[in-house]
Amino acid sequence: MIELDNVAYNYGRSELFSGLNLQLAAGSFHFLTGPSGAGKTTLLKLCYGELVATSGQARLFGQDARTLDRDAVAQARRRIGIVHQDCQFLDHLTLAENIALPLTVSGRTVSSADLTDLLGWVGLSQQAAQFPPQLSGGERQRAALARAVIMSPEVILADEPTGNVDWEMSQRLLSLLVELNKMGKTVLIATHDISFIRAAKAQVSARVLRLKDRRLQLAGADL
Numbered sequence: 433m434i435e436l437d438n439v440a441y442n443y444g445r446s447e448l449f450s451g452l453n454l455q456l457a458a459g460s461f462h463f464l465t466g467p468s469g470a471g472k473t474t475l476l477k478l479c480y481g482e483l484v485a486t487s488g489q490a491r492l493f494g495q496d497a498r499t500l501d502r503d504a505v506a507q508a509r510r511r512i513g514i515v516h517q518d519c520q521f522l523d524h525l526t527l528a529e530n531i532a533l534p535l536t537v538s539g540r541t542v543s544s545a546d547l548t549d550l551l552g553w554v555g556l557s558q559q560a561a562q563f564p565p566q567l568s569g570g571e572r573q574r575a576a577l578a579r580a581v582i583m584s585p586e587v588i589l590a591d592e593p594t595g596n597v598d599w600e601m602s603q604r605l606l607s608l609l610v611e612l613n614k615m616g617k618t619v620l621i622a623t624h625d626i627s628f629i630r631a632a633k634a635q636v637s638a639r640v641l642r643l644k645d646r647r648l649q650l651a652g653a654d655l
């Protein structure tokens with residue numbers, strides 16, 4: 433699905449990481465962990481074509497990201513659901529409108545039955561008509577997940593999806609992500625939360641990668 437081959441990335445003249453290899457095979461479940469500032473968000477951006485590697489090759493669905501024009505990147509992105517670290521909602525739209533937005537901007541309509549199902553799946557049926565500032569952190573995170581999956585993507589990339597939520601809510605989000613993986617979706621979650629990773633490993637076969645000292649490594653048995 434998504435492959436990084438000997439990839440390096442620099443912001444300006446400073447090298448963030450190099451020699452990085454990653455294969456997100458269909459149906460796989462990965463965690464990406466590592467210290468703050470190690471480059472987890474940057475790595476996710478390489479995976480969805482928001483950034484292009486300084487050197488090495490990133491392949492999105494078999495295509496070299498360097499060769500993709502804007503339309504081709506947009507097409508690849510339709511196959512990837514992204515849960516952004518800061519959720520990125522439009523505050524003047526209702527929750528239901530925000531969740532439907534990826535479809536509406538691509539000129540498609542969502543049936544109210546599908547939207548109702550999706551809101552029910554993330555436990556937000558009662559909040560459909562509310563505006564993002566009226567929602568709790570956990571509600572926003574679940575809404576971000578619903579928005580990420582509305583296009584039925586093959587790959588879900590989630591950046592700190594449990595950033596602002598308590599343990600119970602993080603477990604609820606985890607079970608949604610595990611459910612998506614059981615439906616065949618490829619999942620990559622960037623997180624600092626080691627207890628979240630440990631809880632997930634009891635439920636799903638996941639590889640844990642650690643980005644540290646500019647390199648990506650398989651995490652130890654403690655994870």
Ligand SMILES: Nc1ncnc2c1ncn2[C@@H]1O[C@H](COP(=O)(O)OP(=O)(O)OP(=O)(O)O)[C@@H](O)[C@H]1O
Binds near residue numbers: 448467474
């Ligand atoms: N657009 C940018 N221009 C310059 N430097 C940037 C830019 N975006 C990120 N950085 C720097 O690159 C480094 C890695 O950032 P990134 O957000 O990828 O790390 P992270 O591991 O996701 O961090 P966190 O866990 O705190 O979210 C940081 O030092 C950050 O300041």
